[in-house]
Amino acid sequence: MTATLPHVGDLAANEPVYRVLLIEDDAADALLVEELLHDTELRFELTTSTSLAEARSKLAARAVDCILLDLHLPDVSGTDAVTTVRAMAPHTAVIVLTGLSEKQAGSEAMAAGAQDYLVKGKVEADLLRRTVRYAVYRSRTERAAAEAQSARLRAEENARLERGLLPRPLLDTSTVTVTTRYLPGAEKALLGGDFLDVVEGDDGLLHAVVGDVSGHGPDAAALGVCLRIAWRSLVLAGHHGTELLHLMERLLVAERGNQHLFATCTLLTLDQKAATATLYLAGHHEPLLTTAEETLEVPSEHGIALGIVPGHRDWPATVIPLPDSGALTLYTDGLTEGHNGEANGRLGIEGLLPLINTTPAEDPAAHLDSLIRQTRALNAGRHTDDLAVLRLGWGFR
Structure with a gap:
């Protein structure tokens, strides 16, 4: 399913369109997340997957800005889900969705590489809006830093080669x-x-x-x-x-x-x-x-x-x-x-x-x-x- 929300209200006047992938096998929870995204007044395109395998094929077909990840999927669960998703999309923001009873799951997910976590049933539109914005910003900053580091290392390597060839x-x-x-x-x-x-x-x-x-x-x-x-x-x-x-x-x-x-x-x-x-x-x-x-x-x-x-x-x-x-x-x-x-x-x-x-x-x-x-x-x-x-x-x- 893909849904695109046109710009509404003053809040989204200067907002980019966030490409969001929701990986959630519970249809009711997926519907609640979609409704919350609409309430944030963010401009977004939402794609949903019910398994990691399905998410893999969708990530291969197009890039996304943010992944909302349920920790209990048919083909993977827990922090393994986070590390697998990070390997599939290393430069994409990952926000984990946890249950009320999972007190340690959120912090463990962040230790595994997620940008943030949200507790199902306790998420309001303002919190979701801030979390998505910050997670995407942090992910892009990390990517820019990694690219700058890679460019620096490449320049150093080529400088060494240059001394050899020239x-x-x-x-x-x-x-x-x-x-x-x-x-x-x-x-x-x-x-x-x-x-x-x-x-x-x-x-x-x-x-x-x-x-x-x-x-x-x-x-x-x-x-x-x-x-x-x-x-x-x-x-x-x-x-x-x-x-x-x-x-x-x-x-x-x-x-x-x-x-x-x-x-x-x-x-x-x-x-x-x-x-x-x-x-x-x-x-x-x-x-x-x-x-x-x-x-x-x-x-x-x-x-x-x-x-x-x-x-x-x-x-x-x-x-x-x-x-x-x-x-x-x-x-x-x-x-x-x-x-x-x-x-x-x-x-x-x-x-x-x-x-x-x-x-x-x-x-x-x-x-x-x-x-x-x-x-x-x-x-x-x-x-x-x-x-x-x-x-x-x-x-x-």
């Missing part, structure tokens, strides 16, 4: 300008499975990595953190090129467990004195080279992604000469796989390069921000993927 560049003497941007694809997430890093070795060479773990969510992010930390540690220990990729792959296989995750990445070693860059592509696309004239893809040899065929070690090197001044941009496919503004068209590198070459590039950070805004505007939310961009700019001579 570290500070480790530079000593290098004059290369490092600019990074990171955006997760998942809604409400702060981080995904993409990772990047830059370190300067003792030999003065600048080493960089951009990678992308397959999939989304915490598993991909955790594996990305492992790979990024392993990369930095191995580089500082003197490992480079094919050997470095082999060790990263071994770690990936060990850490992914029974999940069939893999990772693509680009390794780059920049030699400022020789004005060259050495590239290793493990299933990743080519970086972009920016000169005074334009930005183009860097023709590079390709190798297999990490974890696809463990132990294969097929990662050829590409050495490219660098101009006196310019920039290399490494990025994950979140920058190019979005839509290009047309119904079924993808942006791709063919659409990305014109955007880069027509976007003012005096300030690297502003240039990347503008480029990302443009690609996301064209995509209009139709494709979501993590995005990591690493730009290295220089003027050698």
Whole structure:
């Protein structure tokens, strides 16, 4: 049964409509409660259930603001009824209805999680109105506090992940300008499975990595953190090129467990004195080279992604000469796989390069921000993927 009371009198002028679920197997008691609700002059929608099983299906179909719960139902009784209802609707106010002879039942019900209790036969309209209002207010306050706590814990967790995935560049003497941007694809997430890093070795060479773990969510992010930390540690220990990729792959296989995750990445070693860059592509696309004239893809040899065929070690090197001044941009496919503004068209590198070459590039950070805004505007939310961009700019001579 569902009954809706239209607004009557001054009392309900600013009242919300309270969605009330009454769980009561006694038809006479249920009728009395409905009449009392009408006398409160609250605006309400009342739904009744005669058992917990019936209430479960109704709660699954629609949310309610307040549950009026009899403690003696055909399928559950006592405080078990309260704990079960709270588990079914953890953010809903629960008011227990007790009998005159149940002196301890009310306090025990509140200890079990109910917001309040009322004694049948001793409830007046004013008391019921105040009890419903306060119980709903308290329940909403508790929910807001729980959501704030959850948001705080999520922010702390993501801050820890951020330190793992987005570290500070480790530079000593290098004059290369490092600019990074990171955006997760998942809604409400702060981080995904993409990772990047830059370190300067003792030999003065600048080493960089951009990678992308397959999939989304915490598993991909955790594996990305492992790979990024392993990369930095191995580089500082003197490992480079094919050997470095082999060790990263071994770690990936060990850490992914029974999940069939893999990772693509680009390794780059920049030699400022020789004005060259050495590239290793493990299933990743080519970086972009920016000169005074334009930005183009860097023709590079390709190798297999990490974890696809463990132990294969097929990662050829590409050495490219660098101009006196310019920039290399490494990025994950979140920058190019979005839509290009047309119904079924993808942006791709063919659409990305014109955007880069027509976007003012005096300030690297502003240039990347503008480029990302443009690609996301064209995509209009139709494709979501993590995005990591690493730009290295220089003027050698």
